[in-house]
Structures are given as C-alpha cells and as structure tokens.
Amino acid sequence: IENNQINSAGHLTIGGCDAVELANEFGTPVLVYDTAAIKTQIRHFQEVFTQNDVDYAVCYASKAFANTAMYQLVNQMDCHIDVVSEGEMKMAMHAGFPASRMTFHGNNKSAEELRLAVTSGIGVIALDNFHEIQLLSQILEETNQQVDVILRITPGISAHTHEYIQTGQVDSKFGFDLESGQAEEALQLVLKEERMNMLGVHAHIGSQIFELAGFEGEGEKLVDLAASWEKKYGYQTKVLNVGGGFGIRYTSDDRPLAPQDFVNTIIKTIKARTSELGIATPAIWIEPGRSIVGPAGYSLYTVGSRKDVPGIRSYLAVDGGMGDNIRPALYDAKYEAVLANNPAAEAVETVHVAGKFCESGDILIQEQALPATKPGDILAVLNTGAYGYSMASNYNLNPKPAIVFAENGKATLVTRRERIEDLEALDFNLDGSSN
Numbered sequence: 419i420e421n422n423q424i425n426s427a428g429h430l431t432i433g434g435c436d437a438v439e440l441a442n443e444f445g446t447p448v449l450v451y452d453t454a455a456i457k458t459q460i461r462h463f464q465e466v467f468t469q470n471d472v473d474y475a476v477c478y479a480s481k482a483f484a485n486t487a488m489y490q491l492v493n494q495m496d497c498h499i500d501v502v503s504e505g506e507m508k509m510a511m512h513a514g515f516p517a518s519r520m521t522f523h524g525n526n527k528s529a530e531e532l533r534l535a536v537t538s539g540i541g542v543i544a545l546d547n548f549h550e551i552q553l554l555s556q557i558l559e560e561t562n563q564q565v566d567v568i569l570r571i572t573p574g575i576s577a578h579t580h581e582y583i584q585t586g587q588v589d590s591k592f593g594f595d596l597e598s599g600q601a602e603e604a605l606q607l608v609l610k611e612e613r614m615n616m617l618g619v620h621a622h623i624g625s626q627i628f629e630l631a632g633f634e635g636e637g638e639k640l641v642d643l644a645a646s647w648e649k650k651y652g653y654q655t656k657v658l659n660v661g662g663g664f665g666i667r668y669t670s671d672d673r674p675l676a677p678q679d680f681v682n683t684i685i686k687t688i689k690a691r692t693s694e695l696g697i698a699t700p701a702i703w704i705e706p707g708r709s710i711v712g713p714a715g716y717s718l719y720t721v722g723s724r725k726d727v728p729g730i731r732s733y734l735a736v737d738g739g740m741g742d743n744i745r746p747a748l749y750d751a752k753y754e755a756v757l758a759n760n761p762a763a764e765a766v767e768t769v770h771v772a773g774k775f776c777e778s779g780d781i782l783i784q785e786q787a788l789p790a791t792k793p794g795d796i797l798a799v800l801n802t803g804a805y806g807y808s809m810a811s812n813y814n815l816n817p818k819p820a821i822v823f824a825e826n827g828k829a830t831l832v833t834r835r836e837r838i839e840d841l842e843a844l845d846f847n848l849d850g851s852s853n
C-alpha cells in the first residue's frame with residue numbers, strides 16, 4: 419500500500435474511504451474497488467496507443483470482474499468489452515453497454531448465445547472453431563443478419579505462467595491451429611460467407627505473463643499471417659487483436675513491467691514488422707482483464723479464531739476464503755495482506771491466513787507477516803480485484819460478499835451481499851412443491 423493510504427486514525431484507506439468504516443458499514447467479507455485506479459489504468463492503456471499513433475480498442479475482458487456498475491464504468495471510459503457468455507452479454511446490455519462495442523469469445527458458444535449476439539447487433543464475434551463457422555452461418559441466414567468476425571488462432575507460443583491459464587500453446591482447446599493450416603482453411607471459409615465481414619485475427623497467449631518475449635513473438639506471428647493472407651488472397655487485415663494477459667504485482671516478490679509497457683512493446687513490434695513486410699499497420703486491439711481490475715481490488719475480512727500448532731505455525735482465520743477467492747487453492751496464487759485497522763504496525767509474527775471453508779486447502783495466504791491481531795480486527799487482502807468475485811462459489815452455502823466502489827472518500831454499494839434467501843429461492847421442496 420502507499421503511504422498516503424493511511425489516515426489520521428491510523429487506518430487503511432481505499433479510494434479515500436476508511437477501510438474499517440467500510441467494514442462496519444457494509445459488513446465483511448466485502449470487496450472494495452478503488453475506482454480511480456481502474457480508470458487510471460484504462461487511461462494508461464489508451465495513452466500508449468495515442469502516443470504511438472495507431473488505431474486501437476481497449477476491450478476490457480469482463481470475465482475478470484463483472485457487475486452492472488463495472489460495465490457502466492468501462493462504458494463511460496469508451497472501452498470495448500470482451501464477453502464470453504449469455505450472462506455477460508445480457509448484464510452488460512442491461513447496464514446500458516452498447517452491443518456494438520462487444521467482442522463475443524468462447525470455444526463452445528451455443529446457438530442461443532450466437533442468436534442473441536447477432537440479433538443484438540454485437541460488434542464482433544471471435545470465431546473459435548469450424549463448428550461455430552457453420553452454426554453462425556446458419557443463424558445469420560435465419561435471422562437475415564450480417565456480422566463482423568475475427569478468427570481466433572493458437573499461435574503456438576507457451577508463455578511462462580500457470581498451466582491452467584496458458585492458452586496460446588499448440589495443445590490448447592481454444593482457436594484455430596496455425597501450423598497445420600486450420601487458420602487458413604477457416605479464412606477461406608469465412609471469405610466465402612457473404613454475411614460475415616472478416617475483420618481480422620485474434621490471439622491470446624495466456625494470463626499473468628511477466629515476460630515480453632511471448633508478446634513479441636505473438637505480434638510477429640500475427641503480422642506474418644496478415645502479410646501472407648494479403649499476398650495469397652488479397653485480404654487486408656483490419657484488426658489485430660492481441661488479447662490480454664499482462665501480469666500484475668501480487669506480492670513484493672513480483673516485479674512486472676507496467677501493463678501499458680507490455681502494450682507499448684507489442685505496438686512497436688507490430689509496427690516494425692508491418693513496415694518490414696510492406697503492409698499497412700492494422701488497428702491493434704487489446705483485451706486486458708486482470709491488469710485493469712486486479713490491483714484496484716481489496717478484500718476486507720474480519721479476523722476470528724486462531725489455532726497455534728505448537729512448534730509449527732499459527733493459523734489465523736478470517737470470515738471468508740476460497741468461496742470468494744479460489745485462486746490460492748486453485749492456482750497456488752500468492753497474495754499479501756495488511757491489518758486495515760493498523761497497517762503501519764510492526765510485524766511480530768508470521769501466520770497462515772486461513773479461510774472459513776471446510777477444506778484444508780482453504781488458506782488465503784501462507785506465511786503472512788502481521789502485527790499482533792485479535793478477533794474483530796479487519797484484514798485487507800490486496801490486489802484481489804481480478805478473478806475473485808467472478809470465480810466465487812457458494813461452497814458451504816456461504817453467500818457471496820458485497821461489492822463497494824470507493825472514490826474521493828465516497829463509498830457506493832454496487833452489489834449487495836448475497837442472502838441465504840437468494841439461494842433458497844432457487845429450490846423446491848422434496849415433494850417438488852414451492853419452497
């Protein structure tokens with residue numbers, strides 16, 4: 419945290435709001451976003467494009483975190499969004515986000531989803547596989563519509579990240595394989611489809627990537643592909659969508675580049691390659707999710723019980739855990755926390771921060787240095803804004819937390835805490851009668 423994030427009461431502040439007061443007012447666990455930080459990161463991305471003088475779109479990958487207010491915020495910032503389901507599409511549209519600035523992704527889009535996209539006037543459909551080309555073709559015929567498409571290709575690049583979140587390597591469930599000629603075959607099919615307007619190519623090499631090399635390789639491969647298609651088919655690529663994946667700092671051991679610096683390198687790589695191969699530089703689109711919302715999110719928990727295992731370690735339990743943040747249990751992801759009611763206090767011990775879920779693996783943080791704590795203290799886990807709430811579950815029938823946007827000292831509840839009644843409302847009695 420920054421030094422200016424401690425107020426005169428000695429408490430952590432988020433978006434100018436006292437974190438302890440937020441915990442009192444909204445209860446815990448609560449996910450608090452510093453909305454100014456979200457906007458600043460979006461602006462940094464936009465600036466790097468304008469500085470390099472290229473056409474662009476910043477498409478927020480809304481799988482990282484989506485609620486109505488977030489869709490409205492990114493709409494205000496003139497972003498595009500990446501949606502991957504009927505749910506994301508519908509919530510975004512309900513929030514007033516124009517379908518024309520959405521790109522629809524997914525490796526198994528249903529006919530219903532494609533129909534909804536097409537009849538809503540979706541901006542772009544990212545074609546992922548041959549089945550989908552056929553399905554979309556039928557639906558366009560049926561609905562008498564036209565649509566812009568991009569071809570998602572697997573560039574054959576393995577970025578160094580967790581195996582579960584790698585996507586660009588050859589053996590991936592996503593996209594058309596490049597080397598074997600699948601991508602070219604897909605292009606031939608799409609060019610024949612009068613109702614599909616071939617906008618360009620897409621690749622996404624993975625998530626939480628720290629090295630530049632993967633992005634440089636990706637940029638070059640995409641340009642090479644565009645150049646070969648231009649030569650062979652006279653087809654001019656209008657958009658190169660390079661996906662997201664820009665790594666963020668979760669702990670003090672992480673030292674990534676700033677997200678916009680990754681993008682700067684990608685832009686320069688693409689410009690250099692296009693000029694080398696003598697083709698026009700297409701518009702460059704990016705799809706960052708984590709880097710826009712991750713660092714802006716803080717999970718506030720109340721400290722409860724404690725177990726000291728003699729001679730081994732201590733477990734300090736909080737009132738949330740793997741239900742609201744599965745990442746430590748699923749990916750061995752690392753986080754850091756501060757004591758929100760006294761972030762400046764000196765650490766006196768190292769503990770495992772445990773969740774409240776019935777699973778031994780529900781440890782939010784291993785070996786967190788902390789000052790002396792007591793039940794009722796507020797713990798803030800940092801950088802939890804991406805893939806926390808969006809991957810939350812109701813394990814143990816724990817309701818999902820509330821979400822608050824904080825800016826300039828003003829806190830706004832943007833998603834209310836789930837209630838047990840919300841879950842009960844889905845159920846029927848044993849005899850099938852209404853509950």
Ligand code: LLP
Nearest residue numbers: 479622625626662663664705706707708805
């Ligand atoms: N574009 C596409 C096509 C994607 O599949 C993804 C992420 C993104 C953009 C955004 O990537 P980002 O900038 O957020 O890295 N649940 C995992 C991450 C899964 C990412 C899936 N695709 C996690 O918690 O680490």
